[in-house]
Amino acid sequence: MYWRDADQAFIAEVPELPGCMADGASRLEAxxxxxxxxxxxxxxxxxLGRPILEPKGRLMFA
Incomplete structure (x- = not known):
């Protein structure tokens, strides 16, 4: 999730599902x-019979 100035919105992306994203005026809405x-x-x-990848799990940041 990140703020995008060009859209004036929070963007929520799902990296494991290509092209899957949404936006919102708040983090909660996104x-x-x-x-x-x-x-x-x-x-x-x-x-469409397309494969759905298994979730990789959480990313850990130090």
Whole structure:
């Protein structure tokens, strides 16, 4: 999740699902939107017979 000045919005990206992202005026709104987009992304991939990668887990930062 990050702020993008060009859009004046928070952007939530899902790196494990190519092209899966959403935006919102707040972090909470962006997270809510991206949860819906994830569901749609997975449903669409299934209907097209495309593979859905297994989650890699959390990234750990020091």
């Amino acid at each position: 997270m809510s939107q991206v949860e819906q987009v994830i569901e749609t992304w997975i449903e669409t991939a299934r209907s």
